Amino acid sequence: MKKKNATLTDIANELDIDVSTVSKALKNHPNISETTKKKVSKVARQLNYRPNAIATALVKGSSNLIGVMVPHTDESFFASAIRGIEEIAQQAGYNIVIFQSHDDQNTEIKNLETMYRARVDGIIASHAMYTSDFSHYQDVIDQDIPLILFDRFDNSLDSDVVAVDDYKGAYKAVTHLIEQGCKKIVHISGNMGVHIYDERLRGYKQALKDNDINFEEDLVFESDTSIEDGQQLTTKLWDRSVKPDAIFAASDNPALGALQVLKAKGVKIPDDVAIVGFSNEKFTSYVTPTITSVEQHSRRLGEIAAQIFIDRISKDRQENDNKLPQKVILTPELIVRESSQRKRK
Amino acid sequence: MKKKNATLTDIANELDIDVSTVSKALKNHPNISETTKKKVSKVARQLNYRPNAIATALVKGSSNLIGVMVPHTDESFFASAIRGIEEIAQQAGYNIVIFQSHDDQNTEIKNLETMYRARVDGIIASHAMYTSDFSHYQDVIDQDIPLILFDRFDNSLDSDVVAVDDYKGAYKAVTHLIEQGCKKIVHISGNMGVHIYDERLRGYKQALKDNDINFEEDLVFESDTSIEDGQQLTTKLWDRSVKPDAIFAASDNPALGALQVLKAKGVKIPDDVAIVGFSNEKFTSYVTPTITSVEQHSRRLGEIAAQIFIDRISKDRQENDNKLPQKVILTPELIVRESSQRKRK
DNA sequence: TTGAAAGCGTTACCAA
DNA sequence: TTGGTAACGCTTTCAA
Numbered sequence: 001m002k003k004k005n006a007t008l009t010d011i012a013n014e015l016d017i018d019v020s021t022v023s024k025a026l027k028n029h030p031n032i033s034e035t036t037k038k039k040v041s042k043v044a045r046q047l048n049y050r051p052n053a054i055a056t057a058l059v060k061g062s063s064n065l066i067g068v069m070v071p072h073t074d075e076s077f078f079a080s081a082i083r084g085i086e087e088i089a090q091q092a093g094y095n096i097v098i099f100q101s102h103d104d105q106n107t108e109i110k111n112l113e114t115m116y117r118a119r120v121d122g123i124i125a126s127h128a129m130y131t132s133d134f135s136h137y138q139d140v141i142d143q144d145i146p147l148i149l150f151d152r153f154d155n156s157l158d159s160d161v162v163a164v165d166d167y168k169g170a171y172k173a174v175t176h177l178i179e180q181g182c183k184k185i186v187h188i189s190g191n192m193g194v195h196i197y198d199e200r201l202r203g204y205k206q207a208l209k210d211n212d213i214n215f216e217e218d219l220v221f222e223s224d225t226s227i228e229d230g231q232q233l234t235t236k237l238w239d240r241s242v243k244p245d246a247i248f249a250a251s252d253n254p255a256l257g258a259l260q261v262l263k264a265k266g267v268k269i270p271d272d273v274a275i276v277g278f279s280n281e282k283f284t285s286y287v288t289p290t291i292t293s294v295e296q297h298s299r300r301l302g303e304i305a306a307q308i309f310i311d312r313i314s315k316d317r318q319e320n321d322n323k324l325p326q327k328v329i330l331t332p333e334l335i336v337r338e339s340s341q342r343k344r345k
Numbered sequence: 346m347k348k349k350n351a352t353l354t355d356i357a358n359e360l361d362i363d364v365s366t367v368s369k370a371l372k373n374h375p376n377i378s379e380t381t382k383k384k385v386s387k388v389a390r391q392l393n394y395r396p397n398a399i400a401t402a403l404v405k406g407s408s409n410l411i412g413v414m415v416p417h418t419d420e421s422f423f424a425s426a427i428r429g430i431e432e433i434a435q436q437a438g439y440n441i442v443i444f445q446s447h448d449d450q451n452t453e454i455k456n457l458e459t460m461y462r463a464r465v466d467g468i469i470a471s472h473a474m475y476t477s478d479f480s481h482y483q484d485v486i487d488q489d490i491p492l493i494l495f496d497r498f499d500n501s502l503d504s505d506v507v508a509v510d511d512y513k514g515a516y517k518a519v520t521h522l523i524e525q526g527c528k529k530i531v532h533i534s535g536n537m538g539v540h541i542y543d544e545r546l547r548g549y550k551q552a553l554k555d556n557d558i559n560f561e562e563d564l565v566f567e568s569d570t571s572i573e574d575g576q577q578l579t580t581k582l583w584d585r586s587v588k589p590d591a592i593f594a595a596s597d598n599p600a601l602g603a604l605q606v607l608k609a610k611g612v613k614i615p616d617d618v619a620i621v622g623f624s625n626e627k628f629t630s631y632v633t634p635t636i637t638s639v640e641q642h643s644r645r646l647g648e649i650a651a652q653i654f655i656d657r658i659s660k661d662r663q664e665n666d667n668k669l670p671q672k673v674i675l676t677p678e679l680i681v682r683e684s685s686q687r688k689r690k
Numbered sequence: 691t692t693g694a695a696a697g698c699g700t701t702a703c704c705a706a
Numbered sequence: 707t708t709g710g711t712a713a714c715g716c717t718t719t720c721a722a
Contacts, residue, residue: 003488003489005464005715007714007715007716008715008716009715009716017692017693018692018693018694019693019715019716019717020692020693020694020695020716020717020718020719021691021692021693023715023717023718024692024717027717031691031692032691032692033691033692036691036692050458050461050462051462051715051716052403052462052464052714052715052716053462053463054399054402054403054408054463054464054714054715054716055403055698055714055715055716055717056715056716056717057399057698058397058399058400058403058697058698058699058700058714058715058716059697059698059715059716059717059718060698060716060717061698063399065442072428073418073424073427073428073431074421074424074425074427074428074644075424076419076421076424079418079419079420079421079424080419082418082419082443083417083418083419083445086418086443086444086445087445090444090445095442095443095444095459095463096442096443097410097440097441097442097443098427098431098440098441098442098443099431099435099440100428100432100435113395114440116395117395117396117397117398118398118399118440119350119397119398119399143348144348256631282627282628283627283628283632286628286631286632287628287632287633288632288633299419350699352698352699353699353700354699362708362709363708363709363710364699364700364701364709364710365700365701365702365703365708365709365710365711366707366708366709368699368700368701368702369701369702369707369708376707376708377707377708378707378708381707381708396699396700397698397699397700399698399700400698400700400701400714401699401700401701402700402714403698403699403700403701403713403714403715403716404699404700404701404702404713404714405700405701405714406714
């Protein structure tokens with residue numbers, strides 16, 4: 001049986017004064033005498049009083065909660081982002097409530113509904129992989145709940161956005177491969193139609209074009225961004241008569257899968273085939289050879305997302321009301337490692 | 346400016362009936378006529394009514410929130426645990442609020458205070474690495490807030506516990522090394538005094554003893570469980586005249602560090618030196634050679650922790666009140682990989 | 691400097 | 707079957 005918590009009324013009764021006086025005393029209100037304040041805080045301590053945030057929330061109309069929704073908390077990209085969000089939110093006095101969408105649109109909708117009921121003060125989300133209808137996010141905006149989309153987002157939506165410039169990241173990666181002398185570069189993409197993968201493909205194409213290399217449709221493969229898919233695709237690919245001299249994967253997982261298969265086949269990396277992945281997962285610097293990858297600064301992404309929320313909340317309270325949505329696009333960084341660094345000739 | 350949410354009163358006014366009737370109608374209370382229910386839900390839909398969970402929480406005296414505190418959300422062990430907790434909590438209608446302790450005791454205390462104010466219905470936590478004074482956790486128990494400690498816990502505390510049997514995990518690992526023919530086994534420990542590392546050390550000692558191998562003090566090293574520390578220790582170790590033939594690390598990071606250094610030195614793994622880590626981090630199966638490790642089932646740990654909370658909550662509501670604390674100790678699993686598997690002779 | 695009272699949005703009990 | 711009302715714990719305005 002839960003023990004009853006002390007309330008303002010308890011303190012007031014104890015001292016035979018009014019709750020409102022107690023309330024003010026505890027908030028150090030100027031109108032209350034020092035003696036009263038002393039007495040009140042003493043009794044508060046004795047009774048182990050802790051303000052009931054729920055009651056305050058009801059009065060203030062604000063829960064002090066930020067709803068955070070990601071596909072899965074245990075993907076390292078999102079885990080880091082959550083870390084960043086929590087740290088900034090914490091400092092500003094907000095708590096974060098975590099939801100997982102499991103990359104499922106219905107779960108997304110259900111979670112948003114729960115957030116509405118919880119009266120979260122804002123929502124930070126990375127939408128489900130295959131979400132194509134964004135009306136449930138539009139609803140958030142229509143209700144004037146601050147919405148910050150990170151990493152994955154949709155341009156049709158008028159929300160704040162924090163993301164990494166996938167196009168640039170891919171462009172950098174492919175340009176680097178070309179500089180290393182690669183000419184026949186395979187691209188292992190993710191699910192086509194998903195914004196981030198489309199952008200990476202676009203960067204790939206543009207880098208080829210800018211270097212006068214013809215884009216070949218049959219060098220691009222769609223994958224589910226798993227290690228296994230990377231292995232299978234690579235295996236199939238090496239049955240062809242003409243082999244590529246580089247692989248640019250839109251995710252580190254298939255890059256690793258490719259690397260494993262090629263190593264097993266005795267293909268020299270990076271000399272026969274150079275490999276670049278995307279996301280800079282921890283393992284890229286542990287495997288042999290280490291894998292060149294694109295760092296997305298996920299923790300920073302989370303921090304910025306939280307910061308935008310804080311800014312918007314404080315702005316809302318001032319004149320600066322219908323402020324335009326902010327789009328913060330970070331430039332990703334190419335981390336060059338062994339898998340793509342050919343010895344200078 | 347946030348749009349005002351529709352309330353029960355709004356619906357009541359619209360239909361010219363009483364709020365209490367509306368409340369009951371929406372909850373499908375048997376006393377309310379079908380016609381009224383129909384009308385009410387229609388207007389509710391029109392006004393886009395969503396129950397205010399804060400108001401309900403105030404009345405019911407229950408927030409429907411579980412406070413979850415971990416050192417860092419982005420350590421994969423904790424990220425998985427959070428995933429497990431979220432999924433079970435979700436199903437039971439609870440939301441989880443995340444806190445990070447940064448392995449700092451003061452932050453822990455501050456976070457607990459915030460949870461008190463938020464009136465969380467329960468707390469699931471893995472305490473900070475160097476916490477030795479557990480009185481702040483005792484406070485939680487004293488206030489009759491369900492407390493479930495996972496992974497890291499202290500025996501002096503009368504809380505529910507979900508953890509992995511570190512002793513057994515270490516015992517299995519070391520026994521395995523001995524079976525592979527290793528006789529001089531180094532142990533890279535974590536911070537001594539931390540329960541989990543003490544247990545792993547104990548398992549190491551016992552396995553040696555049970556196999557008539559003398560325990561040598563100078564084969565045990567304390568580390569901060571980083572890759573770098575693993576590298577440094579191994580480097581120093583190899584300056585000694587007598588080399589060990591195996592390394593059992595209490596964490597995968599130093600195991601990897603050791604592996605990197607030894608590979609660079611041309612030491613054959615596992616034939617010259619066998620290596621076993623702990624935690625089964627993803628990278629253990631990606632590196633070359635793959636690293637044998639102890640799987641801790643972190644996601645399962647989280648699921649069980651959440652389940653214990655749910656059970657306790659529902660038990661509390663029934664007769665079964667001061668139920669004894671539950672201790673669920675999972676047996677970890679040794680995942681044998683290349684780094685310790687010597688060819689059968 | 692302190693007190694009284696209304697109100698935040700629900701629920702639950704009792705009366706009609 | 708429906709309505710009225712107190713209560714949850716706090717804040718805030720106005721009055722004393």
